[in-house]
Amino acid sequence: VRAAAALLLAAAWIGVPGAAAAQDAKDPEFPRRLAAMKKAAFSLPEAAKEPMAPKGERFLSAHQWKDREAAREAETQAALAAVRALAESPDSRVFEELARGLGVCRRMLASAEPPLAEAVDRLDKKREPWFEKREEEFRRTGSWPSTVLVAEKQAIDTLLWIQQEAAHAVDFALRVRDALVEGLSRNLEVLGDRREAAWKAAVKLGTAAADPFDRAAFCLAAQGIPGPEADRTLLEIEAKEKDPAVLGACIEALAARRCAAAFPRLLARLDDPDLGVVIAAVRGMTRFRSAETVPALAARLARAPEGRVRADLLEALFALTGKVIADDPGAWESWWRREGEKFLRRWDPDPAVRLDEVEAIGLTDERLINVPAELSALLPAETDPKVREAILENLTIHRSDAVRLTLLRCLYDPSKSTRIAAIRGLSAYRHVSVPEELMRLALRADAEELQAIHQTLRTLWGGAGQFGVDAPERDKLLRWWDTSRDRVAEHFGRLGASEVASGRQPSPADESRWKDRNFYGLRVESDRVLFVVDVSLSMEEPAKRPGRKGTATGDPEPGEDGKPLRKIEVAKNELRRVLRGLPEGTRFGLVLFSFRPEVWDQGLVKMDGEVRKKAIAWVDALRTREATNVYDALEEAFRIGTEKSPLRAAGPPDTIYFVSDGAPTVGKFLQPDLIREHVRRWNRGRNLKIHVVGVGDDHDVLFCRNLAEENGGYYVAR
Amino acid sequence: MRVRTPLSRAAATAALAFALLLPAGGGEARAGDDRRPVPGADRPLGVPAGGLDRVRLSDGRVISCRAEERRGAKEVLLHFPTFTATVPRERVLEVRRFADYDPEPRTDEERAQAAKGFVRFGGRWVPKEAAEKSVRDEEAAAKRFRDEDEFHAKWENRWKVETDHFLVEANLRRDAVDHYAALLESFYDFFTKAFQIRLTARERKQKLPVFLFRRRDEFRQFHDRDTGGKSENLLGYFVPAIGQERLVFYDLPGSREETVDVMFHEGTHFILHLAEPKVLVSRWIHEGCAEYFGASGFDGKRFTPGLVQDGRLLHFQDMIARGKVLPMEVLLRAGNPYSEAEGPVEFEGEHYAQAWTLVHYLMEGRKGRYRQGFISFLQKHLDRKGKLTALAGSEQKFMDYDESRAQLLRCLGIKDFDGLLKEVEEYALALPLRSARAYVERGLERYFDRRDPEGARADFDTAIEKGRDDPALLAMAASNFQLVPERSSESVALFRRSLELDPLDAGVRHRLARLLPPAEALAELEIAIQVDPDHGPSLGDFAWATYLTGVRDRTRAADDEVEAVRRAIAIARRAVAIDPSAEAHHALACLCLTVGEFEAARDAAKVAVEFDAESAYHQWTLAESYALLGQADEFARVLRRIELLLRREARRGEGGEGGEGGTATGLDPAAALEAVNEEMAGLVRRIAERCLAWEKRSEASAALDAWYERRLPKSADDWTFFSEVVRGAGNAKRARKIAEDGLKAFPDSAPLKEALRAAAGGEGEDAPPAPGESPK
Secondary structure (H helix, E strand, O other), X not given: OHHHHHHHHHHHHOOXXXXXXXXXXXXXXXHHHHHHHHHHHOOOOHHHHOOOOOOOXXXXXXXXXXXXXXXXXXXXHHXXXXXXXXXXXXXXXXXXXXXXXXXXXXXXXXXXXXXXXXXXXXXXHHHHHHHHHHHHHHHHHOOOOOOOOHHHHHHHHHHXXXXXXHHHHHHHHHHHHHHHXXXXXHHHHHHHHHHHHHHHHHHHHHHHOOOHHHHHHHHHHHOOOOOHHHHXXXXXXXXXXXXXXXXXXXXXXXXHOOOHHHHHHHHHHOOOOOHHHHHXXXXXXXXXXXXXXXXXXXXXXXXXXXXXXXXXXXXXXXXXXXXXXXOOHHHHHHHHHHHHHHHHXXXXXXXXXXXXXXXXXXXXXXXXXXXXXXXXXXXXXXXXHHHHHXXXXXXHOOOOHHHHHHHHHHOOOOOHHHHHHHXXXXXXXXXXXXXXXHHHHHOOOOHHHHHXXXXXXXXXXXXXXXXXXXXXXXXXXXXXXXXXXHHHHHHHHOOOHHHHOOOOOOOHHHHHHOOOOEEOOEEOOOOEEEEEEEOEHHHHOEOOXXXXXXXXXXXXXOOOOOOOOEHHHHHHHHHHHHHHHOOOOOEEEEXXXXXXXXXXXXXXXXXXXXXXXXXXXXXXXXXXXXXXXXXXXXXXXHHOOOOOOOOOOOXXXXXXXXXXXXXXXXXXXXXXXXXXXXXXXXXXXXOOEEEEEEOOOOOOHHHHHHHHHHOOOOEEEO | OOOOOXXXXXXXHOXXXXXXXXXXXXXXXXXXXXXXXXXXXXXXXXXXXXXXXXXXXXXXXXXXXXXXXXXXXXXXXXXXXXXXXXXXHHHEEEEEOOOOOOOOOOOHHHHHHHHOOEEEEOOEEEEHHHHHHHHHHHHHHHHHHHHHHHHHHOXXXXXXXXXXXXXXXXXXXXXXXXXXXXXXXXXXXXXXXXXXXXXXXXXXXXXXEEEEEOOHHHHHHHXXXXXXXXXXXXXXXXXXXXXXXXXXXXXXXXXXXXXXXXXXXXXXXXXXXXXXOOEEOOHHHXXXXXXXXXXXXXXXXXXXXXXXXXXXXXHHHHHHHOOOOOOHHHHHHOOOOOOOOOOOOOOOHHHHHHHHHHHHHHHXXXXXXXXXXXXXXXXXXXXXXXXXXXXXXXXOEEOOHHHXXXXXXXXXXXXXXXXXXXXXHHHHHHOOOOOHHHHHHHHHHHHHHOOOHHHHHHHHHHHHHHOOOOHHHHHHHHHHHOXXXXXXXXXXXXXXXXXXXXXXXXXXXXXXXXXXXXXXXXXXXXXXXXXXXXXXXXXXXXXXXXXXXXXXXXXXXXXXXXXXXXXXXXXXXXXXXXXXXXXHHHHHHHHHHHOOOHHHHHHHHHHHHHHOOOOHHHHHHHHHHHHHOXXXXXHHHHHHHHHHHXXXXXXXXXXXXXXXXXXXXXXXXXXXXXXXXHHHHHHHHXXXXXXXXXXXXXXXXXXXXXXXXXXXXXXXXXHHHHHHHHHHOOOHHHHHHHHHHHHHHOOOOHHHHHHHHHHHHHOOOOOOOOOOOOOO
């Protein structure tokens, strides 16, 4: 988010050359680095400029695809490296050059997007009948076609190749733009004391920008700038600003900076008329640990009967205390009256008191409190190394999902000993997130960390005889990850739904309350909710829960005829139930996707008796079709309710439930990583929560989990 | 029989390829599919190490020892420091005689020659520079070899080898690529002759691309991209699309024979396809033949097709036992992509099993009675004499079910399939398994799944009899027998027999050692680390066994023990460098504690705890280290965690926690808690005694102080001990106070009264500080 902000901030500077060059400083490396960046980053790769089919080949063999994919990634990486290298230069002209680069990027994007649209169009025209034929055969025979007409497949492959090249061009430009933005932030740090002039210019332009989105972006960019001047600027904005999006961003930035003067403002904003501002304030409150925090949130909870704010308040209270207190408005307030004073010892300024508290929690019988959750709640705000160590030591003797998540967060801890302890502690968790995060860390790990990573992965894999990487070397580990990623996900995916997914299992007490208001077991708390459901043909296959025998949570009950239910039938049942359960007045929407997404009615619609009937009838009548277009479905979901969409009568959703059973097969972008990247961009400043339901054995575990967790939601495998 | 993972949806979409799936249950064995490194294989061959020879074995290992080759003898003696291994001469590929080149002159003769600038090298006296140059050259050559191998291991730098009919692209070692390519060519010749297949000019001219991967993960990635499917259980596949045929598989780790099986299997698909690309031969024939020819023996000159496919046979036998044999109609229709109305059935494990058994019977059963009939049935496809139906939208044709059924009956000269199926079943039940390993697998299945201990016993006996000269089989049986109560006593003997046959397998020796009492284990582990100095688990266990056997009181090594412990510490350090597991670190910590290296012990114990925080043993070692270092607060913290772990364990015993693996102790909660308290008191006492054994009185006192800060001793003995330790540390006043407090709880305790007297007597004349310590 900070990066996005800096982007707009810097974009505003284009055309104001020299803004940052008030104080001169020369770097002899600057011209070389600049030239290198221009060469690598500002010329779209040859193949991408005019996407062409490869010539002279009888067919596009697998290794051609593979080689080209690797080459594309290498091109992009080279460009990003050149940008980063320039950002590291202390020369006073760098900032300006990076900002100018954003303009070039915009032009690159403008020239890359139309060919992509055209390529997709051509491909779809060719491919749609092909998919229809497959569909027809599937319906006729109940099985997937086993033969492919070569000439047809060849033609489609050629068009797909062209589309991939065009998509690469767009992706290249977007990633270079992100790198430029990150570079701008980094360069502000590199400039150090000479930042002042640049900062002043930024404030002037950032606060006076006409577009509220630019002003919001400025706030988020200011979040990372050290020094009291940024605090002051942000507080001023908070006092004057009227636009809710800008306010939300400003509150987020102030909270992230833990600016003490901002706390009363956040308290006041808990009752802001705008939902987005309230959500930002609720989330921001978790950064401040004072005697007033919990009572203020508890009081606000009593005033929030339903919806996203309520869910976020409960989440914030859990993040602060590690406690789950009955879902009753007064319960938190009465708990605080009883125990508040005792609880505050955990946030005492004296580390010795905190240490005692940590020990006390650690020694409490696990049947009385959720020890891992309460300890985990203390870690984010703890600054004393000794207390941190004690928290970790007490945590690792428990094995729970909360501990796994905490250990994963500790991989980013500034203290190396904490990072290493976390790496080692993770060897007890056979969860897909572990290898993934460890490999992310491996990119910047030193020798000692690499050794710990190697050993942890080896332990997870059942020892030296099983794990093929024989030495703790970065290259070897990365190579292993590069080739084994999918299999690793699959391996862990097979362990069983509940072990891999991050979704909350409803407690018996919840079950009656949320009996009808849950979707695949996930509570539907929001009152602006959008269901995005895969209706590709593979949903016609029998529903089977992922997981090896004995670890899966059990397949769904068979249908009336005794046959196992199909995935689509399960999805329909889930939709029908939730549609019946949603209270009147809830704004909800339905997007079904296969070859392309289809939106029901007018985007978000207000629930009433008539609407309920119509929506259920629509679900009853839905028909599966071949192909899975994840990208376009999510794009559509994010467009609903915005000004770009005709479907904006009832505004945008604040929560999305996304269901899919397979990998993307059509759409502008097919690679799951790229799709996630796009979602991250769309969700900047919007904070839509995305819950993901991965259905069946074949869903992409990594994609689903990351999509959910990057967007504040839960992932469940069903 | 375990059920194979069902075909995924994606795998089904990829069914345009002829994919070879693992037999049922085979997936588990290969789940860890990455290549296991051959121990020592990357060691340069020619570098002298302490005057030892370097010996290269036929399995790729390179070991250091002194090799003794006696003239005329069939065995080579390999001398290690404490034992001598006798191995058949054919297992030793090469011996580099550097034993005589020792850069350090050690004998008078060597010193005399050294003075003249000569060293003994390769059995001759040569100038030292020349010897060293040779060594350098060796090293450089080894490095070149490694670098080149690493270069070609990347797919983008793969080898491309063209033979008469194939274009093999592979990232294996060059000799392996040539081997596979040559084998593929031989198979091609054999198969085309066996089935009297005549290829058209176009098919003869066209060279089939063969992609052969070094690693399974590379293969999988390629496959998924190539076909859009998923490859969980896939060993290889062949794509029969006209003009785009390709054969793709990977080098199975450590098993060239299995790779060859896969290659022959897919090669059969290829040749059947090439014989008439425009005819789609039914799936059961394709797979049955491919499995039949996949299990071909080749001695370099002749092919022997039709060996038993154990996995398929076991599966089919299981199908018979469960009454799940497929009707012929189902098999004939199954996986046939070309049938129109009926709806094809996917070709699953049971179809493979039955197709193979059927083809095997038709080719081999009843002395080949049906062989010619079956071949002519196949020919009806290839020479298009059978009635073929055109496939909509394609130039390819296929034989529909009715025609196929009629032709098969006619060619075989039978009226219906019922009798044939019965014959096949009888044949399958009588057919012996090929490998001893399969007998072990069937025995386990009979024992555990079918509850048939008699049948299992027969299978186990057969396996041991059949595999009596196969060290790997014996070791595998020994490991598995540990699971079978009736046979578990045989494990040690079987491991020993395996080691007699292959004394150089450190892994097997390590597994044996784990079954032996510590003293015997130590001897075995000593050998294991001589044979393979990089075998991490053996190194770690060696250190642990030394701790168990080499330190009489486990507290402080006596003078005569120190040397052995120091050596074990060095070995433990090597173990944690190679395989930094919790166990290895724990062993290191325990050893360090016995020789007074407390800081090193603490550091190692901390790592052990980080890797496995839930082990009370690891926590205990850490607590001891803290106590000995005088870090009393940390000590108490760790001890409290141990208490928590013990309580948790006790609760599991009660069944209150519902945790898995908890054993019911039958204790009621109060008794369980009491037991934990007692255990903790004992633990604390032992740690304090350990401090005292190291004359760390003030540390002992501080540790007890920290522990009893938040609780009181639970017995008169504990009070007495506490008071005495505190008095020993020179704090008589406090010792007296402790004794007084103790007496309040236990007014009649004589030892406490004694302690009180002693403390009162010592007051004012504080005990002298221990030597080298200053009183706190």
